[in-house]
Amino acid sequence: MADPGRDAARDPGRAPEPDARPADGTAHHDGEPAPVEYRTAELAEAAGITVRTLRFYRERKLLPPPRREGRVAWYNEHHLARLRTISVLLARGHTLGGIADLIDAFEKGRDSGSAAELLGLESTLASPWSEETPVRLTPEDLAAHFPDEVTSDNLATALDLGYIAVDGDEVVHVSRRLLDASTALVREGIPLAAVLEAGRVVREHADAVADLFTRLVRDRLFAGVDELSPADLRRLTEIMDRLRSPAKQVVDAELALAMDRRLRAELESWPRAHVDSETERDSGRGAGTAPEASGAESGTESGTGTDAASADA
Template sequence: MGARTSPAEGPEELTVDQLAAKVGMTVRNVRAYAGRGLIPPPRLVGRTGYYGADHVARLTLVRELLGKGYTLAAVERMLTELPDGALALGVFETLVTPWTPAEPEVIDEHQLAERAGIPHDPATIEKLIELGICERLDDGKLRIPNPDLLRTGLEVIKLGVPLDAIFEMLPKLFHQADEVAKIYVELFRGTVWRRFADAGLPADGWPEVQRTLENIIPLAGQALVAAFREAMGREIEIAAYEELGLPPDELPSTG
Protein backbone atom coordinates (compact mmCIF):
# COMPACT_ATOMS: atom_id res chain seq x y z
CA MET A 1 0.00 0.00 0.00
CA GLY A 2 1.33 3.47 -0.89
CA ALA A 3 1.90 6.25 1.57
CA ARG A 4 -1.26 7.83 2.88
CA THR A 5 -1.85 11.44 2.02
CA SER A 6 -3.68 14.05 4.01
CA PRO A 7 -7.15 14.95 2.71
CA ALA A 8 -6.16 18.60 3.04
CA GLU A 9 -3.59 18.29 0.24
CA GLY A 10 -4.51 19.43 -3.27
CA PRO A 11 -8.07 20.44 -4.29
CA GLU A 12 -10.83 20.50 -1.70
CA GLU A 13 -12.06 17.06 -0.78
CA LEU A 14 -15.21 16.11 1.06
CA THR A 15 -16.36 13.24 3.21
CA VAL A 16 -19.58 11.52 2.18
CA ASP A 17 -21.53 13.54 4.75
CA GLN A 18 -20.05 16.81 3.47
CA LEU A 19 -20.68 15.77 -0.13
CA ALA A 20 -24.32 14.96 0.60
CA ALA A 21 -24.81 18.32 2.31
CA LYS A 22 -23.12 20.21 -0.53
CA VAL A 23 -25.31 18.70 -3.27
CA GLY A 24 -28.53 18.70 -1.23
CA MET A 25 -28.95 14.94 -0.96
CA THR A 26 -29.08 12.39 1.80
CA VAL A 27 -26.05 10.24 2.48
CA ARG A 28 -28.21 7.23 1.68
CA ASN A 29 -28.95 8.60 -1.81
CA VAL A 30 -25.30 9.42 -2.41
CA ARG A 31 -24.34 5.85 -1.54
CA ALA A 32 -27.14 4.49 -3.71
CA TYR A 33 -26.05 6.54 -6.72
CA ALA A 34 -22.46 5.50 -6.13
CA GLY A 35 -23.60 1.89 -6.11
CA ARG A 36 -25.22 2.41 -9.52
CA GLY A 37 -21.97 3.82 -10.91
CA LEU A 38 -23.25 7.38 -11.30
CA ILE A 39 -20.13 8.71 -9.56
CA PRO A 40 -16.63 7.23 -9.55
CA PRO A 41 -15.19 5.68 -6.37
CA PRO A 42 -13.80 8.12 -3.79
CA ARG A 43 -10.15 8.49 -2.93
CA LEU A 44 -9.57 6.27 0.09
CA VAL A 45 -7.47 7.33 3.06
CA GLY A 46 -7.65 4.38 5.40
CA ARG A 47 -11.36 3.56 5.60
CA THR A 48 -12.50 7.10 4.81
CA GLY A 49 -13.48 8.10 1.30
CA TYR A 50 -12.86 11.60 -0.01
CA TYR A 51 -14.80 13.15 -2.88
CA GLY A 52 -13.84 15.99 -5.22
CA ALA A 53 -15.25 18.45 -7.74
CA ASP A 54 -16.14 15.76 -10.28
CA HIS A 55 -18.33 13.98 -7.71
CA VAL A 56 -20.06 17.26 -6.84
CA ALA A 57 -20.64 18.03 -10.54
CA ARG A 58 -22.07 14.59 -11.26
CA LEU A 59 -24.38 14.49 -8.26
CA THR A 60 -25.58 18.02 -8.92
CA LEU A 61 -26.40 17.01 -12.47
CA VAL A 62 -28.17 13.86 -11.24
CA ARG A 63 -30.31 15.95 -8.90
CA GLU A 64 -31.18 18.47 -11.62
CA LEU A 65 -32.03 15.79 -14.18
CA LEU A 66 -34.27 13.98 -11.72
CA GLY A 67 -35.88 17.31 -10.89
CA LYS A 68 -36.64 17.82 -14.59
CA GLY A 69 -38.58 14.56 -14.64
CA TYR A 70 -35.99 12.13 -16.02
CA THR A 71 -36.18 8.65 -14.58
CA LEU A 72 -33.21 7.30 -12.66
CA ALA A 73 -32.69 4.72 -15.40
CA ALA A 74 -32.51 7.49 -18.02
CA VAL A 75 -30.07 9.47 -15.88
CA GLU A 76 -27.92 6.40 -15.41
CA ARG A 77 -27.85 5.78 -19.17
CA MET A 78 -26.91 9.40 -19.93
CA LEU A 79 -24.11 9.55 -17.40
CA THR A 80 -22.60 6.19 -18.32
CA GLU A 81 -22.46 7.29 -21.97
CA LEU A 82 -20.91 10.63 -21.05
CA PRO A 83 -17.12 11.02 -21.22
CA ASP A 84 -15.43 11.35 -17.84
CA GLY A 85 -14.56 14.74 -16.46
CA ALA A 86 -16.18 17.89 -15.16
CA LEU A 87 -15.78 19.60 -18.56
CA ALA A 88 -18.04 17.08 -20.28
CA LEU A 89 -20.52 17.38 -17.42
CA GLY A 90 -20.53 21.15 -17.81
CA VAL A 91 -21.40 20.82 -21.48
CA PHE A 92 -24.16 18.35 -20.74
CA GLU A 93 -25.54 20.61 -18.01
CA THR A 94 -25.66 23.44 -20.55
CA LEU A 95 -27.75 21.20 -22.78
CA VAL A 96 -30.35 20.44 -20.12
CA THR A 97 -30.47 23.82 -18.40
CA PRO A 98 -33.41 25.93 -19.57
CA TRP A 99 -32.56 29.10 -21.47
CA THR A 100 -35.05 31.23 -19.63
CA PRO A 101 -33.98 32.31 -16.13
CA ALA A 102 -37.61 32.48 -14.99
CA GLU A 103 -38.37 30.09 -12.14
CA PRO A 104 -41.61 28.05 -12.23
CA GLU A 105 -44.43 29.72 -10.36
CA VAL A 106 -47.19 28.20 -8.21
CA ILE A 107 -50.60 29.91 -8.00
CA ASP A 108 -54.21 28.87 -7.48
CA GLU A 109 -56.94 28.88 -10.12
CA HIS A 110 -58.65 32.01 -8.86
CA GLN A 111 -55.38 33.98 -8.88
CA LEU A 112 -54.88 32.94 -12.51
CA ALA A 113 -58.37 34.08 -13.50
CA GLU A 114 -57.86 37.35 -11.67
CA ARG A 115 -54.60 38.00 -13.53
CA ALA A 116 -56.32 37.35 -16.85
CA GLY A 117 -59.24 39.61 -15.91
CA ILE A 118 -61.78 36.90 -16.67
CA PRO A 119 -64.20 34.83 -14.55
CA HIS A 120 -62.85 31.60 -13.10
CA ASP A 121 -63.76 28.68 -15.37
CA PRO A 122 -62.65 25.09 -14.61
CA ALA A 123 -62.88 24.21 -18.31
CA THR A 124 -60.38 26.95 -19.14
CA ILE A 125 -57.99 25.62 -16.51
CA GLU A 126 -58.24 22.10 -17.92
CA LYS A 127 -57.47 23.44 -21.39
CA LEU A 128 -54.38 25.23 -20.06
CA ILE A 129 -53.26 21.97 -18.45
CA GLU A 130 -53.89 20.10 -21.71
CA LEU A 131 -51.73 22.61 -23.60
CA GLY A 132 -48.92 22.31 -21.04
CA ILE A 133 -49.19 25.93 -19.89
CA CYS A 134 -49.71 24.76 -16.32
CA GLU A 135 -49.65 21.56 -14.26
CA ARG A 136 -51.94 20.62 -11.40
CA LEU A 137 -50.17 19.82 -8.14
CA ASP A 138 -51.37 17.40 -5.47
CA ASP A 139 -52.71 20.25 -3.33
CA GLY A 140 -54.84 21.53 -6.23
CA LYS A 141 -52.66 24.53 -7.01
CA LEU A 142 -51.20 25.17 -10.45
CA ARG A 143 -47.52 25.04 -11.31
CA ILE A 144 -46.55 27.32 -14.19
CA PRO A 145 -43.36 25.92 -15.81
CA ASN A 146 -42.86 28.98 -18.03
CA PRO A 147 -44.24 32.13 -16.35
CA ASP A 148 -43.01 34.31 -19.23
CA LEU A 149 -45.20 32.41 -21.69
CA LEU A 150 -48.21 32.67 -19.39
CA ARG A 151 -47.59 36.37 -18.80
CA THR A 152 -47.53 37.03 -22.54
CA GLY A 153 -50.77 35.10 -23.03
CA LEU A 154 -52.50 37.04 -20.27
CA GLU A 155 -51.53 40.33 -21.90
CA VAL A 156 -53.00 39.12 -25.21
CA ILE A 157 -56.25 38.23 -23.42
CA LYS A 158 -56.39 41.74 -21.94
CA LEU A 159 -56.16 43.15 -25.48
CA GLY A 160 -59.50 41.51 -26.21
CA VAL A 161 -58.40 38.42 -28.14
CA PRO A 162 -60.86 35.59 -27.33
CA LEU A 163 -59.56 32.61 -25.36
CA ASP A 164 -60.74 30.15 -28.02
CA ALA A 165 -58.62 31.91 -30.64
CA ILE A 166 -55.58 31.81 -28.36
CA PHE A 167 -56.10 28.12 -27.60
CA GLU A 168 -56.32 27.40 -31.33
CA MET A 169 -53.17 29.39 -32.03
CA LEU A 170 -50.91 27.98 -29.30
CA PRO A 171 -50.32 24.48 -30.78
CA LYS A 172 -49.34 26.11 -34.07
CA LEU A 173 -46.97 28.44 -32.24
CA PHE A 174 -45.40 25.56 -30.33
CA HIS A 175 -44.98 23.58 -33.56
CA GLN A 176 -43.24 26.47 -35.30
CA ALA A 177 -40.98 27.01 -32.27
CA ASP A 178 -40.05 23.32 -32.37
CA GLU A 179 -39.18 23.57 -36.05
CA VAL A 180 -36.94 26.61 -35.52
CA ALA A 181 -35.24 24.92 -32.57
CA LYS A 182 -34.54 21.86 -34.72
CA ILE A 183 -32.89 24.06 -37.35
CA TYR A 184 -30.42 25.49 -34.83
CA VAL A 185 -29.78 22.16 -33.11
CA GLU A 186 -29.03 20.50 -36.43
CA LEU A 187 -26.78 23.43 -37.35
CA PHE A 188 -24.78 22.83 -34.17
CA ARG A 189 -24.72 19.04 -34.57
CA GLY A 190 -23.71 19.16 -38.21
CA THR A 191 -20.85 21.63 -37.73
CA VAL A 192 -19.31 22.30 -34.31
CA TRP A 193 -20.23 18.98 -32.72
CA ARG A 194 -19.45 16.88 -35.80
CA ARG A 195 -15.92 18.33 -36.04
CA PHE A 196 -15.42 17.76 -32.32
CA ALA A 197 -16.74 14.19 -32.46
CA ASP A 198 -14.69 13.35 -35.56
CA ALA A 199 -11.60 14.57 -33.71
CA GLY A 200 -12.28 12.02 -30.97
CA LEU A 201 -13.80 14.38 -28.34
CA PRO A 202 -10.42 15.83 -27.27
CA ALA A 203 -10.32 17.06 -23.67
CA ASP A 204 -9.09 20.52 -24.65
CA GLY A 205 -12.07 20.96 -26.99
CA TRP A 206 -14.82 20.81 -24.35
CA PRO A 207 -14.54 24.48 -23.28
CA GLU A 208 -15.03 25.63 -26.88
CA VAL A 209 -18.06 23.36 -27.30
CA GLN A 210 -19.59 24.71 -24.11
CA ARG A 211 -18.96 28.33 -25.13
CA THR A 212 -20.66 27.66 -28.45
CA LEU A 213 -23.67 26.11 -26.74
CA GLU A 214 -23.97 28.95 -24.26
CA ASN A 215 -23.84 31.56 -27.03
CA ILE A 216 -25.87 29.93 -29.78
CA ILE A 217 -29.16 30.01 -27.87
CA PRO A 218 -29.32 33.78 -27.26
CA LEU A 219 -27.98 34.43 -30.77
CA ALA A 220 -30.66 32.14 -32.18
CA GLY A 221 -33.25 34.10 -30.21
CA GLN A 222 -31.98 37.42 -31.53
CA ALA A 223 -31.99 36.16 -35.11
CA LEU A 224 -35.48 34.75 -34.68
CA VAL A 225 -36.83 38.01 -33.27
CA ALA A 226 -35.26 40.00 -36.11
CA ALA A 227 -36.66 37.67 -38.77
CA PHE A 228 -40.04 37.58 -37.05
CA ARG A 229 -40.23 41.38 -36.86
CA GLU A 230 -39.64 41.63 -40.61
CA ALA A 231 -42.09 38.84 -41.43
CA MET A 232 -44.72 40.29 -39.09
CA GLY A 233 -44.42 43.66 -40.78
CA ARG A 234 -44.99 42.09 -44.19
CA GLU A 235 -47.96 40.03 -43.04
CA ILE A 236 -49.63 42.96 -41.27
CA GLU A 237 -49.15 45.13 -44.35
CA ILE A 238 -50.58 42.47 -46.62
CA ALA A 239 -53.57 41.88 -44.36
CA ALA A 240 -54.20 45.61 -44.06
CA TYR A 241 -54.13 46.11 -47.81
CA GLU A 242 -56.32 43.05 -48.38
CA GLU A 243 -58.90 44.35 -45.92
CA LEU A 244 -58.95 47.61 -47.88
CA GLY A 245 -59.47 45.70 -51.13
CA LEU A 246 -55.96 46.08 -52.50
CA PRO A 247 -54.41 42.82 -53.86
CA PRO A 248 -50.99 41.80 -52.49
CA ASP A 249 -49.28 42.08 -55.89
CA GLU A 250 -49.90 45.83 -55.83
CA LEU A 251 -47.88 46.24 -52.65
CA PRO A 252 -44.49 47.97 -52.77
CA SER A 253 -41.60 45.50 -52.98
CA THR A 254 -40.11 44.49 -49.61
CA GLY A 255 -37.11 42.80 -51.16
Protein backbone atom coordinates in the same frame (compact mmCIF):
# COMPACT_ATOMS: atom_id res chain seq x y z
CA MET B 1 -21.15 22.63 16.22
CA ALA B 2 -18.99 24.15 13.51
CA ASP B 3 -15.86 26.01 14.63
CA PRO B 4 -15.69 29.28 12.61
CA GLY B 5 -11.97 29.67 13.24
CA ARG B 6 -11.22 26.13 12.08
CA ASP B 7 -13.49 26.60 9.04
CA ALA B 8 -11.64 29.78 8.09
CA ALA B 9 -8.29 28.05 8.41
CA ARG B 10 -9.48 25.13 6.33
CA ASP B 11 -10.96 27.40 3.64
CA PRO B 12 -9.38 30.89 3.55
CA GLY B 13 -11.95 31.99 0.96
CA ARG B 14 -14.77 31.84 3.54
CA ALA B 15 -15.31 34.41 6.23
CA PRO B 16 -15.56 32.98 9.75
CA GLU B 17 -19.22 33.91 10.31
CA PRO B 18 -21.48 30.87 9.84
CA ASP B 19 -23.98 32.91 7.78
CA ALA B 20 -21.35 34.58 5.60
CA ARG B 21 -21.61 34.64 1.83
CA PRO B 22 -20.24 31.48 0.20
CA ALA B 23 -16.90 31.19 -1.53
CA ASP B 24 -16.96 32.92 -4.91
CA GLY B 25 -14.47 30.69 -6.64
CA THR B 26 -11.62 33.23 -6.53
CA ALA B 27 -10.03 31.93 -3.35
CA HIS B 28 -7.70 28.95 -3.59
CA HIS B 29 -6.69 26.13 -1.30
CA ASP B 30 -3.74 23.97 -2.28
CA GLY B 31 -3.89 25.51 -5.73
CA GLU B 32 -7.53 24.53 -6.38
CA PRO B 33 -10.39 27.04 -6.81
CA ALA B 34 -12.74 27.12 -3.83
CA PRO B 35 -16.14 25.64 -4.78
CA VAL B 36 -18.96 28.09 -5.26
CA GLU B 37 -21.70 27.70 -2.68
CA TYR B 38 -25.04 29.40 -2.18
CA ARG B 39 -27.35 30.00 0.71
CA THR B 40 -31.04 29.30 0.12
CA ALA B 41 -32.03 32.79 -1.03
CA GLU B 42 -28.91 33.11 -3.20
CA LEU B 43 -29.54 29.78 -4.92
CA ALA B 44 -33.17 30.71 -5.61
CA GLU B 45 -32.07 34.02 -7.11
CA ALA B 46 -29.40 32.37 -9.28
CA ALA B 47 -31.96 29.83 -10.54
CA GLY B 48 -34.62 32.47 -11.18
CA ILE B 49 -37.17 30.97 -8.80
CA THR B 50 -38.63 31.95 -5.46
CA VAL B 51 -37.41 30.63 -2.12
CA ARG B 52 -40.84 29.07 -1.68
CA THR B 53 -40.46 27.15 -4.94
CA LEU B 54 -36.95 26.01 -3.95
CA ARG B 55 -38.22 24.66 -0.64
CA PHE B 56 -41.11 22.98 -2.43
CA TYR B 57 -38.64 21.21 -4.73
CA ARG B 58 -36.65 20.10 -1.69
CA GLU B 59 -39.80 18.71 -0.06
CA ARG B 60 -40.57 16.80 -3.26
CA LYS B 61 -37.00 15.43 -3.20
CA LEU B 62 -36.21 16.96 -6.57
CA LEU B 63 -32.94 18.25 -5.11
CA PRO B 64 -30.26 16.37 -3.17
CA PRO B 65 -29.84 17.52 0.45
CA PRO B 66 -27.62 20.58 0.98
CA ARG B 67 -24.46 20.64 3.06
CA ARG B 68 -25.19 22.03 6.50
CA GLU B 69 -23.17 24.09 8.93
CA GLY B 70 -25.31 24.29 12.02
CA ARG B 71 -28.59 25.78 10.87
CA VAL B 72 -27.15 27.15 7.62
CA ALA B 73 -27.77 25.16 4.42
CA TRP B 74 -25.13 25.45 1.68
CA TYR B 75 -25.93 24.55 -1.92
CA ASN B 76 -23.44 24.14 -4.77
CA GLU B 77 -23.29 24.27 -8.57
CA HIS B 78 -24.80 20.80 -8.81
CA HIS B 79 -27.95 22.05 -7.07
CA LEU B 80 -28.09 25.06 -9.39
CA ALA B 81 -27.71 22.85 -12.46
CA ARG B 82 -30.49 20.56 -11.19
CA LEU B 83 -32.85 23.51 -10.68
CA ARG B 84 -32.16 24.76 -14.19
CA THR B 85 -32.72 21.26 -15.55
CA ILE B 86 -36.08 21.12 -13.77
CA SER B 87 -37.04 24.43 -15.43
CA VAL B 88 -36.05 23.04 -18.83
CA LEU B 89 -38.08 19.87 -18.31
CA LEU B 90 -41.11 21.85 -17.14
CA ALA B 91 -40.83 23.98 -20.28
CA ARG B 92 -40.76 20.76 -22.34
CA GLY B 93 -44.09 19.76 -20.83
CA HIS B 94 -43.00 17.34 -18.11
CA THR B 95 -44.98 17.39 -14.86
CA LEU B 96 -43.28 17.64 -11.48
CA GLY B 97 -44.30 14.06 -10.76
CA GLY B 98 -42.75 12.89 -14.01
CA ILE B 99 -39.57 14.83 -13.29
CA ALA B 100 -39.38 13.23 -9.85
CA ASP B 101 -39.67 9.78 -11.47
CA LEU B 102 -36.90 10.63 -13.95
CA ILE B 103 -34.61 11.81 -11.17
CA ASP B 104 -35.32 8.70 -9.14
CA ALA B 105 -34.62 6.47 -12.14
CA PHE B 106 -31.41 8.33 -12.95
CA GLU B 107 -30.07 8.19 -9.39
CA LYS B 108 -30.91 4.50 -9.03
CA GLY B 109 -29.49 3.60 -12.43
CA ARG B 110 -32.81 2.49 -13.91
CA ASP B 111 -33.95 3.44 -17.42
CA SER B 112 -30.45 4.72 -18.01
CA GLY B 113 -31.10 5.74 -21.61
CA SER B 114 -33.89 8.31 -21.36
CA ALA B 115 -33.15 9.38 -17.80
CA ALA B 116 -29.48 9.98 -18.49
CA GLU B 117 -30.34 11.84 -21.67
CA LEU B 118 -32.62 14.22 -19.77
CA LEU B 119 -30.79 14.50 -16.46
CA GLY B 120 -27.29 13.15 -16.89
CA LEU B 121 -26.10 16.00 -19.11
CA GLU B 122 -26.74 18.70 -16.52
CA SER B 123 -23.55 20.44 -17.51
CA THR B 124 -25.02 21.07 -20.96
CA LEU B 125 -28.20 22.44 -19.39
CA ALA B 126 -26.41 24.44 -16.70
CA SER B 127 -27.38 27.60 -18.57
CA PRO B 128 -30.70 26.67 -20.20
CA TRP B 129 -31.86 28.70 -23.16
CA SER B 130 -35.38 29.00 -21.78
CA GLU B 131 -34.50 30.90 -18.58
CA GLU B 132 -38.15 30.61 -17.60
CA THR B 133 -39.49 31.01 -14.08
CA PRO B 134 -42.32 28.63 -13.07
CA VAL B 135 -45.28 30.25 -11.31
CA ARG B 136 -47.40 28.57 -8.64
CA LEU B 137 -51.06 29.61 -8.77
CA THR B 138 -54.08 28.90 -6.62
CA PRO B 139 -57.40 28.34 -8.43
CA GLU B 140 -58.32 31.89 -7.39
CA ASP B 141 -55.09 33.25 -8.92
CA LEU B 142 -55.78 31.43 -12.17
CA ALA B 143 -59.34 32.76 -12.31
CA ALA B 144 -58.03 36.30 -11.75
CA HIS B 145 -55.72 35.96 -14.76
CA PHE B 146 -58.45 34.55 -17.01
CA PRO B 147 -61.90 35.63 -15.79
CA ASP B 148 -64.67 33.27 -16.98
CA GLU B 149 -62.13 31.44 -19.16
CA VAL B 150 -60.94 28.69 -16.78
CA THR B 151 -63.04 25.93 -18.29
CA SER B 152 -62.38 22.20 -18.27
CA ASP B 153 -61.58 22.29 -22.01
CA ASN B 154 -59.07 25.14 -21.62
CA LEU B 155 -57.44 23.43 -18.65
CA ALA B 156 -57.16 20.18 -20.61
CA THR B 157 -55.57 22.02 -23.54
CA ALA B 158 -53.10 23.85 -21.28
CA LEU B 159 -52.16 20.55 -19.62
CA ASP B 160 -51.72 18.91 -23.02
CA LEU B 161 -49.44 21.73 -24.18
CA GLY B 162 -47.41 21.46 -21.00
CA TYR B 163 -48.12 25.05 -19.99
CA ILE B 164 -49.43 23.96 -16.62
CA ALA B 165 -49.09 21.05 -14.24
CA VAL B 166 -51.44 20.34 -11.34
CA ASP B 167 -49.76 19.84 -7.98
CA GLY B 168 -52.15 19.23 -5.12
CA ASP B 169 -54.46 22.22 -4.79
CA GLU B 170 -52.23 24.46 -6.91
CA VAL B 171 -51.33 24.86 -10.56
CA VAL B 172 -47.72 25.31 -11.70
CA HIS B 173 -47.34 27.36 -14.88
CA VAL B 174 -44.03 26.67 -16.62
CA SER B 175 -43.29 30.27 -17.60
CA ARG B 176 -43.94 33.66 -16.08
CA ARG B 177 -43.45 35.29 -19.49
CA LEU B 178 -45.92 32.98 -21.25
CA LEU B 179 -48.44 33.48 -18.45
CA ASP B 180 -48.12 37.28 -18.71
CA ALA B 181 -48.43 37.19 -22.52
CA SER B 182 -51.53 34.97 -22.40
CA THR B 183 -53.09 37.21 -19.76
CA ALA B 184 -52.46 40.32 -21.89
CA LEU B 185 -54.04 38.73 -24.97
CA VAL B 186 -57.14 37.64 -23.05
CA ARG B 187 -57.50 41.12 -21.57
CA GLU B 188 -57.57 42.49 -25.10
CA GLY B 189 -60.63 40.34 -25.76
CA ILE B 190 -59.10 37.30 -27.43
CA PRO B 191 -60.66 34.08 -26.04
CA LEU B 192 -58.30 31.89 -24.07
CA ALA B 193 -59.11 28.93 -26.32
CA ALA B 194 -57.84 30.92 -29.32
CA VAL B 195 -54.72 31.96 -27.41
CA LEU B 196 -53.97 28.34 -26.53
CA GLU B 197 -54.48 27.23 -30.12
CA ALA B 198 -52.12 29.99 -31.27
CA GLY B 199 -49.65 28.74 -28.68
CA ARG B 200 -49.83 25.27 -30.17
CA VAL B 201 -49.00 26.65 -33.63
CA VAL B 202 -46.19 28.82 -32.27
CA ARG B 203 -44.79 25.74 -30.51
CA GLU B 204 -44.68 23.87 -33.83
CA HIS B 205 -42.84 26.69 -35.58
CA ALA B 206 -40.47 27.17 -32.63
CA ASP B 207 -39.65 23.45 -32.67
CA ALA B 208 -38.87 23.76 -36.39
CA VAL B 209 -36.51 26.71 -35.76
CA ALA B 210 -34.81 24.86 -32.90
CA ASP B 211 -34.41 21.82 -35.12
CA LEU B 212 -32.81 24.01 -37.80
CA PHE B 213 -30.26 25.45 -35.37
CA THR B 214 -29.36 22.10 -33.81
CA ARG B 215 -28.96 20.46 -37.23
CA LEU B 216 -26.64 23.28 -38.29
CA VAL B 217 -24.43 22.60 -35.28
CA ARG B 218 -24.54 18.82 -35.60
CA ASP B 219 -24.11 18.63 -39.39
CA ARG B 220 -21.55 21.41 -39.74
CA LEU B 221 -19.56 21.27 -36.49
CA PHE B 222 -19.90 17.64 -35.39
CA ALA B 223 -20.01 15.83 -38.71
CA GLY B 224 -18.73 12.29 -38.31
CA VAL B 225 -19.10 12.25 -34.50
CA ASP B 226 -21.10 9.14 -33.63
CA GLU B 227 -20.65 9.23 -29.85
CA LEU B 228 -20.01 12.26 -27.65
CA SER B 229 -16.80 11.90 -25.70
CA PRO B 230 -16.29 14.05 -22.57
CA ALA B 231 -14.22 16.42 -24.72
CA ASP B 232 -16.97 16.56 -27.36
CA LEU B 233 -19.55 17.28 -24.67
CA ARG B 234 -17.47 20.12 -23.26
CA ARG B 235 -17.02 21.54 -26.76
CA LEU B 236 -20.75 21.23 -27.48
CA THR B 237 -21.58 22.98 -24.22
CA GLU B 238 -19.23 25.85 -25.03
CA ILE B 239 -20.55 26.22 -28.58
CA MET B 240 -24.19 26.23 -27.52
CA ASP B 241 -23.41 28.74 -24.80
CA ARG B 242 -21.81 31.08 -27.35
CA LEU B 243 -24.66 30.61 -29.85
CA ARG B 244 -27.45 31.31 -27.35
CA SER B 245 -27.45 35.07 -27.82
CA PRO B 246 -26.94 35.12 -31.64
CA ALA B 247 -29.68 32.54 -32.19
CA LYS B 248 -32.17 34.50 -30.09
CA GLN B 249 -31.22 37.70 -31.91
CA VAL B 250 -31.89 36.07 -35.28
CA VAL B 251 -35.33 34.84 -34.22
CA ASP B 252 -36.25 38.18 -32.62
CA ALA B 253 -35.10 40.18 -35.66
CA GLU B 254 -36.84 37.91 -38.16
CA LEU B 255 -40.08 37.96 -36.16
CA ALA B 256 -40.00 41.77 -35.98
CA LEU B 257 -39.38 42.06 -39.72
CA ALA B 258 -42.11 39.52 -40.47
CA MET B 259 -44.57 41.46 -38.28
CA ASP B 260 -43.73 44.68 -40.14
CA ARG B 261 -44.36 42.99 -43.49
CA ARG B 262 -47.55 41.35 -42.32
CA LEU B 263 -49.01 44.47 -40.73
CA ARG B 264 -48.36 46.51 -43.89
CA ALA B 265 -50.04 43.83 -46.00
CA GLU B 266 -53.02 43.67 -43.64
CA LEU B 267 -53.48 47.45 -43.65
CA GLU B 268 -53.30 47.56 -47.45
CA SER B 269 -55.87 44.77 -47.79
CA TRP B 270 -58.52 46.30 -45.52
CA PRO B 271 -61.26 48.48 -47.14
CA ARG B 272 -61.10 52.10 -46.07
CA ALA B 273 -64.48 53.43 -47.22
CA HIS B 274 -65.27 54.68 -43.73
CA VAL B 275 -62.01 56.63 -43.67
CA ASP B 276 -62.82 58.27 -47.06
CA SER B 277 -66.31 59.28 -45.86
CA GLU B 278 -64.86 60.96 -42.80
CA THR B 279 -62.34 62.79 -44.97
CA GLU B 280 -65.07 64.02 -47.28
CA ARG B 281 -67.23 65.30 -44.43
CA ASP B 282 -64.28 67.14 -42.96
CA SER B 283 -63.37 68.78 -46.32
CA GLY B 284 -66.79 70.09 -47.40
CA ARG B 285 -69.88 67.89 -46.88
CA GLY B 286 -68.88 65.26 -49.45
CA ALA B 287 -68.76 65.16 -53.23
CA GLY B 288 -72.42 64.17 -53.61
CA THR B 289 -73.78 67.28 -51.87
CA ALA B 290 -71.35 69.85 -53.26
CA PRO B 291 -73.24 70.63 -56.54
CA GLU B 292 -76.54 71.21 -54.72
CA ALA B 293 -74.91 73.50 -52.23
CA SER B 294 -73.28 75.47 -55.06
CA GLY B 295 -76.55 75.80 -56.90
CA ALA B 296 -78.36 77.08 -53.82
CA GLU B 297 -75.71 79.65 -53.10
CA SER B 298 -75.20 80.76 -56.78
CA GLY B 299 -78.44 80.86 -58.66
CA THR B 300 -76.91 82.75 -61.61
CA GLU B 301 -74.73 79.85 -62.69
CA SER B 302 -77.58 77.40 -62.23
CA GLY B 303 -80.05 79.58 -64.10
CA THR B 304 -77.64 80.20 -66.92
CA GLY B 305 -77.28 76.54 -67.39
CA THR B 306 -81.08 76.08 -67.55
CA ASP B 307 -81.56 78.92 -70.05
CA ALA B 308 -78.85 77.53 -72.24
CA ALA B 309 -80.49 74.14 -72.24
CA SER B 310 -83.86 75.71 -73.23
CA ALA B 311 -82.25 77.69 -76.01
CA ASP B 312 -80.62 74.57 -77.37
CA ALA B 313 -83.95 72.81 -77.29
